[in-house]
Amino acid sequence: EVQLVESGGGVVQPGGSxxxxxxxxxxxxxxxxxHWVRQAPGKGLEWVSLISGDGGSTNYADxxxxxxxxxxxxxxxxxxxxxxSLKTEDTALYYCAKGNTAVNSPIDYWGQGTLVTVSS
Amino acid sequence: AIRMTQSPSSFxxxxxxxxxxxxxxxxDISSSxxxxxxxxxxxxxxxxxxxxxxxxxxxxxFSGSGSGTDFTLTISCLQSEDFATYYxxxxxxxxxxxxxxxxxxxxx
Numbered sequence: 634e635v636q637l638v639e640s641g642g643g644v645v646q647p648g649g650s651x652x653x654x655x656x657x658x659x660x661x662x663x664x665x666x667x668h669w670v671r672q673a674p675g676k677g678l679e680w681v682s683l684i685s686g687d688g689g690s691t692n693y694a695d696x697x698x699x700x701x702x703x704x705x706x707x708x709x710x711x712x713x714x715x716x717x718s719l720k721t722e723d724t725a726l727y728y729c730a731k732g733n734t735a736v737n738s739p740i741d742y743w744g745q746g747t748l749v750t751v752s753s
Numbered sequence: 754a755i756r757m758t759q760s761p762s763s764f765x766x767x768x769x770x771x772x773x774x775x776x777x778x779x780x781d782i783s784s785s786x787x788x789x790x791x792x793x794x795x796x797x798x799x800x801x802x803x804x805x806x807x808x809x810x811x812x813x814x815f816s817g818s819g820s821g822t823d824f825t826l827t828i829s830c831l832q833s834e835d836f837a838t839y840y841x842x843x844x845x846x847x848x849x850x851x852x853x854x855x856x857x858x859x860x861x
Binding site: 668677678679680683692693694695728736737738739740741742743744745746 | 785787789791795796797798799802808840842844845847848849850851852853854855
């Protein structure tokens, strides 16, 4: 079955940076769009960003646009999220999630998440 | 952005009950709707996509219906393992891909 393992979370001060990684396995990574979705403590799901299979197309939520950058390395079956200028409201569990070959498709697998805490 | 509104936000039910959760989109999304189940401390799990197509391995007591702006998730006979929070998500118009606020199903 599809496996997605996130890493890179931690505690960071406001204004700081963090880079999340997601190691993917058991599917042909380069064929699929990938998402980052976050969940603040006790809250619902918020879509953050998407990247197409070849990495040529990216999208961002307005709340992170200009601060976060999604990327992927298909040779390493890895997805990344570079987070700069972090704010306290970015505190959340960040999930790496697999889309489908078409961008307008649901998320069918999720990782277990990595926790990002932004606090002074 | 398309806004997704679920109702109710939470409710209590008993094992064996038939339960229905509603999701309303602020604009027509055709059938581009998914339902997810999330248990405490776990990642969400895809239950239904294209409004009514059951994901492989999901029990048949789960069903989805609707198109356009109004959708429902029905659990025909609630089991103990179904107590969880359920989210709808539209993938018709993006960005952003938007989720409903969630519906928590609790034990009565």
